[in-house]
Amino acid sequence: MFSYCADPDALGTFRWFSCYLTNGVHMSFYLSFVKVLALLAITAPVALSFGFAGAMAARSHVPPVSxxxxxxxxxxxxxxxxxxxxxxxxxxxxxxxxMRHQILCPDWTDPVRQGNDFLVCSNAKLPLGSAPEWVHQTYSFFLAVITFSIVFGAFAANVLYGGMRAVPHAQLETAEAYGMSRRQTFWRVLVPQMWVYALPGLSNLWLVLIKATPLLFLLGIEDIVYWARELGGTKTSRFTDYPHPDWRMWYFLFLLIFYLGFTRVSEIVLEKLMVRLSHGQATTGGEALRKQVTA
Amino acid sequence: MKSCIQTIQDYGLRSIGIGERRLPTSDFTLCEQFTLIGSGMMWNIYFGILALITGFMLATALAVGKSSKNRLIRKPAEWFIFLFRGSPLFIQFFFAYFLFLSLKKSYPMFDAFTSAWLGALIVLFLNTAAYSGEIFYGALRSIPKGDVEAADAYGLTGWARFRRVIWPTMLRLAWPAYTNEAIFLFQATTLVFFSAFPAWRQEGDALYYASYFADKTFNPFIPYPILAFYFILFTLFIVWGFGRINARLNRHLPQAQKKKLRLRMNLAR
Structure with a gap:
């Protein structure tokens, strides 16, 4: 990347590291961090909405939905x-x-499962066999996002359900006394108040979600764990321009520090958010804030 | 076609290297899947129980350390807990494995550490110690002031006060959360063979065999529910066992005041 990297004298000096750490494969490594952040950015809201739907369903008065x-x-x-x-x-x-198989190939008579094989007609393959590489990668990333959302949606549903039940009952009774319908009570009274009760659980969930991201590796995504293993492994001069012994330990130490830093920053931000949401709430946290202002 | 008894004899102890050497490769029967996945559970139970017992002792020390007034004791305990709670267990496994691998190059005595039975156990031990340490620390801070004052009034000090008043109360308060931690830990043991630690001679844990079957048959709908069945069974067993201990810890309280063990949901770590 830097001009002095072309100079063989840079080998063995400290500057060599700056060349090594900016070579092409390392750029893919850094890009995979973006992948992890993208996963978090997409999964968090989707899982939250799954969770909200789940909690709403659990509160329903129709038995099958509940x-x-x-x-x-x-x-x-x-x-x-x-x-x-x-x-x-x-x-x-x-x-x-x-599902695609059912729609696209209605005249296919063989069973889909044959022994140890799962066979669908070639039109129904996802992604299509002829699709370019990036489609395959995007598809597997998409599957990973849905998987994460389903699993964490269930966790979020549990937290939100608890938050909804923690809202003081008197609040709901008051809303009823003002003549609000069930739907109005839910959206205007219950939902705005439940967040402060659900936030500790949701913050915890966010920290857990961060710590679950390396599992992307198991879903076949080329994520940070994949690249750390690849790049850290022993390189000989036959295969690469940057031969080095087994450095995987250092790569994973870097990942460890990355996650520790990420967790710490999240904790600080969530703490600030909690203070904001506690304003004007009938909880001990809100009470403490009120006293601070009046004192 | 082999009878199911024969399959159990062949594969019942497969995960610890006793019985038939070769894994089934085609025409898997339900019996084979149940037996092998159940056989793998032995590893999960081994990791879970040993890490829990060893971790319990370190956790107590960490909790006392974190609530110490002395900075030199408090800071290391705080850092230890933050290090293991703030990073993914998956990465910890990888890091520990490669650390042991490079230590092995210079010191041959680290040979055993690179195999799962010891290396992964150490990681799980440190990890659960950190999580339980935080739980115990929280419990230590919420011990009723009156209990400690009563101990002072009886002239109990130092070790006797800790042993007879503070420690039992801490356990009593921490127990519901600690039950959760035990369930967590037990589930976390499935990560061992999916991180860096190799399954020697295909002797792996329950999830290892479940994914083996799912990979071979392309049918996830049989092996994973079997795995779920075993895990739910064992989770119920943990809840029962810890509930018994909880009842014993609370046996001096008046009946009405006894709280039933209410479990919070469990989360991944």
Missing amino acids: WLGKGYIAIVRGVPDIAFFLFFVIALDQGFEW
């Missing part, structure tokens, strides 16, 4: 999340292909 919501919340309990990740990636992929 069972559905409660079942969704309960299903991720007791089973390791990583099992869900491995499961959903295959299950979703096959589900999409099966």
